Amino acid sequence: MKKVSILDVVEKSGVSLVTVSRVLNNSTTVREINRQKVLQAMKDLGYTPSSAARSLARGSTGLIGITLQTLGDTVFDGIIHAVNESLEAKGYFLALSIASPAQMDNSAVNHFLFQEDRVDGIILLSTFAEKEYVLELKRKKIPFVIIDNHIEDTKAITINVDNFLGGYEATKHLLNLGHTKIMHISGPELYLSARDRRRGYEQAMAEADLAPTVIMAEQFDIRCGFDSVKTCLEHGLKPTAVFAGEDGLALGAMDAFRDEGYHIPRDISIVGYDDQYFAKAIHPRLTTIRQPMEKLGQEAVRILLEMIDGSSKRSKSVCLTPALIVRESTAEWKEHT
Incomplete structure (x- = not known):
């Protein structure tokens, strides 16, 4: 039996390859009537897009990079898990880079994730080389966001907690x-x-x-x-x-x-x-x-993918609200006699 391809969906739905590609990548620029035509064609044909098909459709690598200093932190661990799950749901893979002190001393030009056509976008997670990384990513026009930035009044798109x-x-x-x-x-x-x-x-x-x-x-x-x-x-x-x-x-x-x-x-x-x-x-x-570790990761992915597919021309930074969790290490103060 012939394997169903994205071109079969194009023919069945009666819309363009560009429109099918946008539907596969959850673009908000597709008219609802055309979105339904594509979804119905996929259902009728039994077509399930692979990550490779999604990447081919959008003319990209299908990879998002994330760079950080250490894995020895359960907050970072939670953020990375949330990023990975959110990317998987959108058909992307995650490329992880842990920057050593030696790497941070070198120019961002040499960062392996920052080379042309290697990734579709970058998430900088609490990096100390923020200034150098931002300059290089802007120079190469690679979409990026920063979780937990350290430079005040940065012009980059950031996802932080208050x-x-x-x-x-x-x-x-x-x-x-x-x-x-x-x-x-x-x-x-x-x-x-x-x-x-x-x-x-x-x-x-x-x-x-x-x-x-x-x-x-x-x-x-x-x-x-x-x-x-x-x-x-x-x-x-x-x-x-x-x-x-x-x-x-x-x-x-x-x-x-x-x-x-x-x-x-x-x-x-x-x-x-x-x-x-x-x-x-x-x-x-x-x-x-x-x-809110999970929300930090989810918001970073949402904003970065909007920047990549052009669905949001003016992405805005996000500041999330933390929560006080009261347990047994605090109590009302009473003077001891």
């Missing part, structure tokens, strides 16, 4: 529990997200007419959270609550306080940020700010 709001809500939660001695462990200045979370904390403290106490951590990790608390206690700072700018920092802070004889949450309340996989597995379970 980190200012997240920091503000985390701090308000502690204030509403009666805490006034609230310390913030902030992540590296290099991250725009860390700077915005700190600004949210400072805003909430200012509204409560309280002085902020900020400890700067060198990295978003458990060891830095542990060391930050040890340093704080050694200098006589005794907060009743901590807002950590990332869940790893929060976990390290919890270990340090326990090591000093504190009970959580009776003696110290702790809030993290991200809602990583371990947040609800540790004891006590961690109160944290959840990042």
